[in-house]
């Protein structure tokens with residue numbers, strides 16, 4: 001920014017209108033973020049940011065993951081999108097129920113099957129190590145959640161069914177079901193691959209698969225598992241990479 005722009009910004013900040021001050025604050029935040037590396041700040045004035053009910057619930061459910069708000073919103077939108085598609089919903093990796101809450105709420109009359117070890121991650125492999133060595137490697141047991149807390153968070157929903165255990169050990173419990181929505185959020189190669197292998201053929205036409213970790217350099221195994229599954233099974237459905245980091249497949 002040239003000196004005259006700094007001066008203009010300073011004048012706006014001291015004596016400007018409300019909207020000019022807001023703009024200075026936003027630009028200030030952008031500059032501060034860029035000083036520390038690649039931290040993009042999104043556009044302002046998005047309407048979904050005005051949904052106070054959603055935002056309050058999100059803040060309450062995700063104190064440890066305050067930046068996943070856009071992903072949760074997107075997930076809830078897809079849950080509404082599949083309202084008229086036949087089948088249940090499934091989530092592989094529910095942790096403390098943050099994402100499950102929005103799925104269950106969007107379709108309260110549709111069964112939501114939750115699969116989780118409630119003992120955190122299984123054993124990571126070489127494929128799960130981020131290429132960037134400044135990113136910490138995953139370890140077995142990371143992200144372990146208390147099942148009773150998850151049950152408490154989701155207690156108001158009558159449509160939630162729990163399948164506690166290591167993926168894919170409990171998948172047989174839903175062998176006869178069909179699905180309108182599948183959310184995979186297990187961070188690692190093997191459980192991501194196993195989830196796709198079991199559920200992909202069971203997702204109805206027009207149903208949706210949301211791959212939470214697909215576009216994150218922190219989860220290279222989850223991306224690779226998706227690529228391997230797609231290639232091995234000659235799947236032609238396109239994976240839409242969202243700016244939120246999620247990968248989306250709408251089943252043809």
Ligand SMILES: C[S@@+](CC[C@H](N)C(=O)[O-])C[C@H]1O[C@@H](n2cnc3c(N)ncnc32)[C@H](O)[C@@H]1O
Nearest residue numbers: 093095098099116117120121122166167185191
């Ligand atoms: C990132 S958390 C899920 C977050 C949750 N979807 C949300 O948005 O609130 C990943 C979850 O996957 C579970 N998980 C990872 N590997 C697993 C495996 N092999 N079997 C069962 N659960 C697993 C962990 O226990 C953890 O709860």
